[in-house]
Amino acid sequence: MTVLIDIQDVSFQYPHSSKSVLTDVSIRIKRGEWVAIAGRNGSGKSTLGRLVTGQLQPTSGSILLAGDQIDSSASDRIGRMRCGYVFQNPDHQFIGATVWDDLAFGLENYAIPREEMLSRMRKYVAVLDLEDLIDQAPHQLSGGQKQRVALAGVMVLEPDVIILDEATSMLDPKGRTEVMNALAEISRRGVTIVMITHDMEEVMQTERLIIVHEGQLVADDHPFKVFEEDHLIQEAGLKRPFVVELQQELGKADLPLHGQCRTEGELIKQLCSFPLNK
CATH class of the missing domain: 3.40.50.300 (P-loop containing nucleotide triphosphate hydrolases)
Incomplete structure (x- = not known):
């Protein structure tokens, strides 16, 4: 996938503020x-988020969308x-x-x-x-x-x-x-x-x-x-989300699930099919 959003060393400080809200942030997000x-x-x-949409302009650094500089004008x-x-x-x-x-x-x-x-x-x-x-x-x-x-x-x-x-x-x-x-x-x-x-x-x-x-x-x-x-x-x-905490605790107890569950529904389904002799 190609890079869609390219945030390069972005810092931002609101006017009349003595402290930066963001400092040297770099992120690349791919299309899709x-x-x-x-x-x-x-x-x-x-x-x-407001910087990426052009509602604000970085104090320093740059943000590119599909290779084009984002302009807040x-x-x-x-x-x-x-x-x-x-x-x-x-x-x-x-x-x-x-x-x-x-x-x-x-x-x-x-x-x-x-x-x-x-x-x-x-x-x-x-x-x-x-x-x-x-x-x-x-x-x-x-x-x-x-x-x-x-x-x-x-x-x-x-x-x-x-x-x-x-x-x-x-x-x-x-x-x-x-x-x-x-x-x-x-x-x-x-x-x-x-x-x-x-x-x-x-x-x-x-x-x-x-x-x-x-x-x-x-x-x-x-x-x-x-x-x-x-x-x-x-x-x-x-x-941590509950689904992550429970999976981590099961792993520590040597009772790992088959694959990672993202939702409580997926977790319940796996627990219901868990072998009783475990």
Whole structure:
């Protein structure tokens, strides 16, 4: 896979602040990857997401998207179209009176021809299972439905990468499941996803976990590999997911499972088939 996002020695400091939020961060994300960026509050992970989308400009270093420098200027419409951003609160993204109108709004702003607009809208309404919601007002939907509509509003623009900033933190378990299932479907279609989160259960759905601590990158590997580092997890103020902790304890007791379980459902299935003579 080719490199899509190339973050090179990026530092960032807000105006009138005496401390850098990020210091010499370098990350390469390949096209089609699903990456989680985690860290405690104030670690700099959300700032990193805003830098990648061009909402902020690095104090030093550079960020390339598909080889092109990301520009925070208002004139960089193409750059903004190539990098979609889903907010923590989906209500901040809605413009249209109905879901259908809301999906059309961004496409109209970019002067997409009408037939192409309708084709894309129908496509992503189907992908995100929104057929029964298109005539409803976005603000009247449930939390999970709102985030799926917000995702569709980004997907219709067909960006190179989608960045989600704590997009499930305000949702109940049902809403989180809806959004994570939608992300899994988007990932299967080859879209690059960068998910900024503090939820360690969610990162198990991804193939790569990056941890930012006090403005610096301290880990970048498969989630299972990262969670093996006791000192690192403690220092970053994070907690292992239950599925990881149980698998690690079973391994210590010489009762390893066959393969790694990412979800509680997978873990339960393996435990139910575990040989009784063990």
